[in-house]
Amino acid sequence: MLEAVLKGCSWLRENCEAVKGTMVLLVAGAALVKFYVNRQNRRKRWAAVGKDIVIVHGLPKGHRTPNPSPLTLTLETYLRLAKIPYQMDYEEPFGPMGKSPWITLNGEEMGDSQMIIKMLGRRFGNDFSAKxxxxxxxxxxxxxxxxxxxxxxxxxxxxxxxxxxxxxxxxxxxxxxxxxxxxxxxxxxxxxxxxxxxxxxxxxxxxxxxxxxxxxxxxxxxxxxxxxxxxxxxxxxxxxxxxxxxxxxxxxxxxxxxxxxxxxxxxxxxxxxxxxxxxxxxxxx
Ligand SMILES: N[C@@H](CCC(=O)N[C@@H](CS)C(=O)NCC(=O)O)C(=O)O
CATH class of the missing domain: 1.20.1050.10 (Glutathione S-transferase Yfyf (Class Pi); Chain A, domain 2)
Structure with a gap:
């Protein structure tokens, strides 16, 4: 028994670098899988909120303004003006273009506050500037x-x-x-x-x-x-x-x-x- 343990220790010592490399790969792989599973789960949750409800993804609330990002506040203000129902999500603030805010609407994702406002205006018949x-x-x-x-x-x-x-x-x-x-x-x-x-x-x-x-x-x-x-x-x-x-x-x-x-x-x-x-x-x- 002692002999086997000693043999194991010496094998580990000889293959230390390879073992370390494998462990790093395993940990990184597990973290990546966890990341994608969480991401998919969030999308399933967002898809279940209901038809035509906009989910705005942004930075967490501020303590002086409802959002510390002027562009998220812009988008929320537009949704209120157009009376389009929306929910906030703070779990994934950065979206398709690596920018914040972005939205999910009926399972579709879109970034850029100006493009989102234009699209929502057409879709919900709320293009105020058209007047x-x-x-x-x-x-x-x-x-x-x-x-x-x-x-x-x-x-x-x-x-x-x-x-x-x-x-x-x-x-x-x-x-x-x-x-x-x-x-x-x-x-x-x-x-x-x-x-x-x-x-x-x-x-x-x-x-x-x-x-x-x-x-x-x-x-x-x-x-x-x-x-x-x-x-x-x-x-x-x-x-x-x-x-x-x-x-x-x-x-x-x-x-x-x-x-x-x-x-x-x-x-x-x-x-x-x-x-x-x-x-x-x-x-x-
Ligand atoms: N043109 C974009 C700009 C969005 C933007 O720059 N957002 C900032 C936060 S307020 C951001 O994502 N910054 C991170 C970065 O640029 O990497 C819009 O209107 O939504």
């Missing part, structure tokens, strides 16, 4: 692109580079010690171009964009007139973040002090489409 004049449609599209594709990215620079993710993690016990997603955002904004400017220059550029929005809004109730449409959802998604998620940022003062019409606008959309706002927030730990 606008051609000139308004042009302006609405330009503002929608400005906030979704440009401002959202630049605001993220403040959140992850200048603020180092602190406001996102404030409820956690310790402050982040190094920039979190900062490097990724820096790389992306350098390729785009805006990231090559100094923070002061970026603040000026953003201020000019916010000025344009404030001037266009004027004293109208919503951006395109007396009724809200898709671009209001996008604008609300972005401005809401500055109002509540970016305390201490230079943009907060622009909205709250310099352009009160922007602040009043955010409160107006919130009151109309988010009467349950407080119940949708994550309770602070």
């Amino acid at each position: 606008l004049t051609p000139e308004q449609q042009g302006a609405a599209r330009a503002f929608h692109m400005m906030v979704t594709e440009y401002l959202a990215l630049v605001f993220r620079m403040w959140r992850w580079v200048e603020n180092r993710g602190w406001t996102m993690l404030q409820e956690k016990p310790c402050a982040p010690k190094k920039p979190l997603k900062g490097q990724k955002i820096c790389k992306r904004t350098c390729i785009q171009g805006i990231g090559r400017h100094s923070p002061e220059e970026i603040h000026c550029i953003i201020e000019r964009n916010l000025t344009a929005i404030s001037l266009y809004l004027g004293d109208k109730a919503f951006l395109m007139g007396s009724d809200p449409c898709e671009v209001d959802c996008a604008l609300f998604g972005s401005l809401t973040h500055i109002m509540w998620n970016y305390p201490g940022s230079p943009y907060e003062t622009i909205i709250k002090v310099k352009y009160p019409n922007l602040k009043e606008y955010v409160l107006r959309v919130k009151e109309r489409l988010w009467p349950d706002w407080d119940q949708c927030l994550r309770s602070p730990k």
Whole structure:
């Protein structure tokens, strides 16, 4: 018996590297299988929620806004405006294009907030922008692109580079010690171009964009007139973040002090489409 144990030990010693390699492969294989089984199970669950119910996949709730992603908030606001039933899922925030938010509708998956809104508008007969004049449609599209594709990215620079993710993690016990997603955002904004400017220059550029929005809004109730449409959802998604998620940022003062019409606008959309706002927030730990 002792001889067999000793033989086993010496075999293990001789084949240590091969055994380690096999164990690593087995563990990685098991983790992969578990990942795919969980993924499939989630899809089965989502398929069972019912016909024509949109499942919005996004980052977990925020404690200042119902979602820390302006684009998820945009999409939720649109679903509320269009009165399309939806459920939130926080288990798989990143979807088909590795982006958040994305949706599942009747078993089909789709990414990109703007494409989702367009598709849902056609499918459920809720294309609010179709009622606008051609000139308004042009302006609405330009503002929608400005906030979704440009401002959202630049605001993220403040959140992850200048603020180092602190406001996102404030409820956690310790402050982040190094920039979190900062490097990724820096790389992306350098390729785009805006990231090559100094923070002061970026603040000026953003201020000019916010000025344009404030001037266009004027004293109208919503951006395109007396009724809200898709671009209001996008604008609300972005401005809401500055109002509540970016305390201490230079943009907060622009909205709250310099352009009160922007602040009043955010409160107006919130009151109309988010009467349950407080119940949708994550309770602070
Ligand atoms: N054009 C996309 C942009 C989505 C987007 O950039 N989402 C952010 C979160 S707010 C994201 O997924 N970031 C991760 C990454 O880009 O890798 C949309 O409108 O949905």
